[in-house]
Amino acid sequence: MSIDYAGFRRELESFVRSACPPEIRAVVAAGQKITKREYQAWQQILNARGWGAPSWPREAGGTGWDIRQRLIFEEVMAENDCPPLYHHGLGHIGPVIIRFGTPEQKARFLPRILDGSDWWCQGYSEPGSGSDLASLSTTARLDGDEWVVNGQKIWTSHAHEASMIYMLVRTSKETKKQEGISLLLVPMDTPGITVRPIKTIDGWHHLNEVFFDEVRVRADNLVGEVGKGWTCAKFLLERERLPPANVARLELMRRQVTQLVEGASRATAGLRDFSGLHHKLLMCEADVKGARVMMAQATDDLIHQRPLGVQPSVIKMTCADVAQRLTTIALDAVGPDAAHRFLAEVGDDVPDATWIQNYMFTRARTIAGGTSEVQRNVVANELLGA
Amino acid sequence: MSTSFPSLFPGMLLDAASRYAEDHIAVQIQGDPVRELGWTATLVPEEAGGVGGNLGDLASIVEGLAAHGLQLPVVETCAVVPLLLQAAGAETARRWLEAVAEGSVQIAPLTALSATPDVDAVTARHLDIGYELSGAVQGVDATLPATHYLVPAQVDGDDAIFLIDAERVGAPRARYRTMEGRLGADFALAQLAVPESACIARGASAHDARAKATDAALLLTAVDTVAALATLIRQTVTHLKERRQFGVALSSFQVLRHRVADMYVKYLGAKGLVIHCFHEHEQAAPDLRRTLRLAKVSLAESARACAESAIQMHGGMGVSEEVLATRMAQRLIASEFRYGDRLLHVARLLAPQACAPQVSLSNQTGSVR
Numbered sequence: 052m053s054i055d056y057a058g059f060r061r062e063l064e065s066f067v068r069s070a071c072p073p074e075i076r077a078v079v080a081a082g083q084k085i086t087k088r089e090y091q092a093w094q095q096i097l098n099a100r101g102w103g104a105p106s107w108p109r110e111a112g113g114t115g116w117d118i119r120q121r122l123i124f125e126e127v128m129a130e131n132d133c134p135p136l137y138h139h140g141l142g143h144i145g146p147v148i149i150r151f152g153t154p155e156q157k158a159r160f161l162p163r164i165l166d167g168s169d170w171w172c173q174g175y176s177e178p179g180s181g182s183d184l185a186s187l188s189t190t191a192r193l194d195g196d197e198w199v200v201n202g203q204k205i206w207t208s209h210a211h212e213a214s215m216i217y218m219l220v221r222t223s224k225e226t227k228k229q230e231g232i233s234l235l236l237v238p239m240d241t242p243g244i245t246v247r248p249i250k251t252i253d254g255w256h257h258l259n260e261v262f263f264d265e266v267r268v269r270a271d272n273l274v275g276e277v278g279k280g281w282t283c284a285k286f287l288l289e290r291e292r293l294p295p296a297n298v299a300r301l302e303l304m305r306r307q308v309t310q311l312v313e314g315a316s317r318a319t320a321g322l323r324d325f326s327g328l329h330h331k332l333l334m335c336e337a338d339v340k341g342a343r344v345m346m347a348q349a350t351d352d353l354i355h356q357r358p359l360g361v362q363p364s365v366i367k368m369t370c371a372d373v374a375q376r377l378t379t380i381a382l383d384a385v386g387p388d389a390a391h392r393f394l395a396e397v398g399d400d401v402p403d404a405t406w407i408q409n410y411m412f413t414r415a416r417t418i419a420g421g422t423s424e425v426q427r428n429v430v431a432n433e434l435l436g437a
Numbered sequence: 438m439s440t441s442f443p444s445l446f447p448g449m450l451l452d453a454a455s456r457y458a459e460d461h462i463a464v465q466i467q468g469d470p471v472r473e474l475g476w477t478a479t480l481v482p483e484e485a486g487g488v489g490g491n492l493g494d495l496a497s498i499v500e501g502l503a504a505h506g507l508q509l510p511v512v513e514t515c516a517v518v519p520l521l522l523q524a525a526g527a528e529t530a531r532r533w534l535e536a537v538a539e540g541s542v543q544i545a546p547l548t549a550l551s552a553t554p555d556v557d558a559v560t561a562r563h564l565d566i567g568y569e570l571s572g573a574v575q576g577v578d579a580t581l582p583a584t585h586y587l588v589p590a591q592v593d594g595d596d597a598i599f600l601i602d603a604e605r606v607g608a609p610r611a612r613y614r615t616m617e618g619r620l621g622a623d624f625a626l627a628q629l630a631v632p633e634s635a636c637i638a639r640g641a642s643a644h645d646a647r648a649k650a651t652d653a654a655l656l657l658t659a660v661d662t663v664a665a666l667a668t669l670i671r672q673t674v675t676h677l678k679e680r681r682q683f684g685v686a687l688s689s690f691q692v693l694r695h696r697v698a699d700m701y702v703k704y705l706g707a708k709g710l711v712i713h714c715f716h717e718h719e720q721a722a723p724d725l726r727r728t729l730r731l732a733k734v735s736l737a738e739s740a741r742a743c744a745e746s747a748i749q750m751h752g753g754m755g756v757s758e759e760v761l762a763t764r765m766a767q768r769l770i771a772s773e774f775r776y777g778d779r780l781l782h783v784a785r786l787l788a789p790q791a792c793a794p795q796v797s798l799s800n801q802t803g804s805v806r
């Protein structure tokens with residue numbers, strides 16, 4: 052039976068317009084930081100409708116939608132100022148558990164991701180292991196039926212509000228550095244875990260250091276085989292780099308920034324020269340159109356189970372680049388008024404200042420989840436050989 | 438390494454400011470260091486009890502502070518204030534400049550950090566018993582306490598400067614942390630009545646003083662940018678040499694080497710441009726303002742590119758406020774928006790009147806078609 056995609060889009064549109072609370076849409080529309088509150092509330096609403104996990108197979112509690120339906124879903128969400136789905140559970144660890152987890156792990160963890168009761172964070176990076184993730188040194192040793200974890204993670208987004216962390220740990224030092232790594236699921240309230248905030252340039256709190264001191268974890272919280280965590284990690288990273296939401300959100304951001312530039316241009320008519328910004332906006336518009344086709348092609352390859360090759364890297368780099376250019380245009384448009392009113396201490400926030408925070412935050416798009424330099428190495432290796 | 442970044446304005450003032458900044462970067466600003474250290478006396482003439490120094494001296498202080506990332510409103514307090522005060526009649530000017538040099542008053546400009554002192558945010562009406570001031574001034578530096586404000590304003594088509602008690606101005610409407618970590622405030626003057634004597638200058642003298650203060654602010658902000666750039670690059674070089682990934686120092690990756698080389702090339706260009714601006718300022722060159730606007734636009738481009746590069750090359754550390762390079766990057770981007778952003782200066786550079794001298798130069802016969 053062929054799917055009526057236009058009808059599907061209409062169904063989604065009418066649902067999100069009536070079901071997504073206006074206060075949540077206002078946060079998204081204004082480009083403000085989306086916090087656990089908005090993510091979680093929206094997740095619960097979607098889940099109640101049976102749409103909690105658009106990208107999961109039906110047997111795991113997902114929608115079973117095809118890829119085109121998932122793309123339409125992301126577009127409708129972005130067009131209607133709904134929050135994206137919270138990535139760490141639904142987009143990252145969920146699919147890994149579905150692919151590599153035991154039936155018991157699936158039953159224990161997946162429903163809690165779906166209904167928003169578990170909030171996950173990612174413990175990959177360490178102070179000495181960033182781009183070279185395989186050099187990580189946080190250890191887990193088996194003691195009876197428990198793993199005992201010691202070490203430190205860094206740049207852990209949302210660790211301060213997460214209930215679970217999925218983390219890479221070294222379970223053996225004897226083998227090659229990629230081997231001997233395992234993927235462990237750890238409740239954040241386990242004794243011995245300390246979370247310390249990192250102050251970042253955008254004025255928002257999202258990054259943390261996480262310390263592990265003799266943290267005891269059930270042995271059956273290890274996903275896949277001991278020492279084979281790298282395979283799971285790579286599977287996960289590929290999904291991290293290819294979220295369909297990225298492209299849909301870029302179009303939303305482009306519209307927001309265009310409005311912002313038009314407003315600022317009217318407000319300071321004649322006093323400031325906006326021609327350069329208009330030009331840059333046009334180039335972003337073109338690049339978003341290009342990125343949509345790239346995404347569609349990658350999607351097609353996923354549908355037909357063809358290898359993705361360098362596409363996740365290329366799409367990640369492109370999206371990061373366009374997002375940075377768009378927020379830079381926004382910075383130029385509002386900067387003079389907002390730079391000196393960055394964070395309110397007494398009085399109201401300046402809405403435009405949020406765009407400066409967005410500009411700062413977006414610097415991380417070319418760093419987090421694999422830096423653009425590392426992605427370029429991936430592409431260059433494909434073209435030129437390693 | 439240090440030889441690659443020789444100081445722009447070396448000397449004792451630079452050393453003292455550097456030392457102060459280094460010692461105080463990690464602590465909350467207490468009291469009023471700018472006045473306690475006597476820096477407000479720098480531009481005040483000797484006959485008014487000041488040091489009788491020049492912008493080069495102030496530039497040393499600005500450079501020393503910027504090199505270590507300390508934020509203090511030196512440009513506002515030590516350049517804009519005395520230059521505006523000098524517009525007053527001799528007696529008034531001397532009295533207030535003396536107080537500024539001594540540090541017995543704390544005068545701050547009531548101007549938006551984003552606008553030059555020759556822009557009017559406030560208009561005044563002349564009444565029988567004095568003046569009435571109205572206007573909104575947003576994003577004023579409020580890092581240090583103030584007993585008095587200098588308020589540039591427009592009175593019946595005339596430029597004017599008012600000196601008003603801080604108490605009379607009242608509390609700000611809102612307070613902010615600025616992008617670079619200073620304190621900012623929004624003020625609203627609603628038909629604020631002030632005595633006749635509050636208007637310390639009007640007409641040509643006020644106009645000239647506001648123009649001078651604008652030139653000085655643009656020039657010193659450019660110095661701040663070049664000094665911050667030097668530190669940014671130095672920190673980035675150190676990071677690339679020390680941080681190891683894949684078993685090697687980051688400095689062995691060619692893409693990063695080229696990126697830091699590009700930063701250095703931009704830095705040298707920026708430095709050359711600032712030195713050129715200083716020469717023009719010393720010689721009171723006729724198109725000084727045009728050069729300063731050009732510098733503003735060009736430095737904004739270079740500074741932002743370098744700031745973004747440094748953040749990127751620091752990886753996760755690049756977004757952490759704990760890291761000096763990150764704070765320098767923030768400072769560089771914030772400085773772009775001080776005293777007019779690049780869109781404003783480009784508009785002025787491209788405005789028909791700004792091109793007029795060029796037209797006559799290229800048109801050797803002087804005929805106008």
Ligand SMILES: Cc1cc2nc3c(=O)[nH]c(=O)nc-3n(C[C@H](O)[C@H](O)[C@H](O)COP(=O)(O)OP(=O)(O)OC[C@H]3O[C@@H](n4cnc5c(N)ncnc54)[C@H](O)[C@@H]3O)c2cc1C
Pocket residue numbers: 172173174175176180181182183205206207208209258415418419420421422423424425428680682683687690692693749750751752753754756
């Ligand atoms: C906002 C944000 C959120 C994050 N969230 C998480 C999270 O939730 N969980 C988590 O585990 N991690 C997270 N990270 C960490 C992120 O994955 C790392 O920052 C990233 O992998 C880069 O590592 P690094 O910071 O150690 O930089 P480094 O690896 O030290 O890199 C520094 C610079 O060197 C360059 N470089 C490194 N290797 C090479 C090479 N071979 N060739 C050329 N250039 C190279 C890099 O591109 C970069 O410019 C987050 C980071 C940020 C900024």
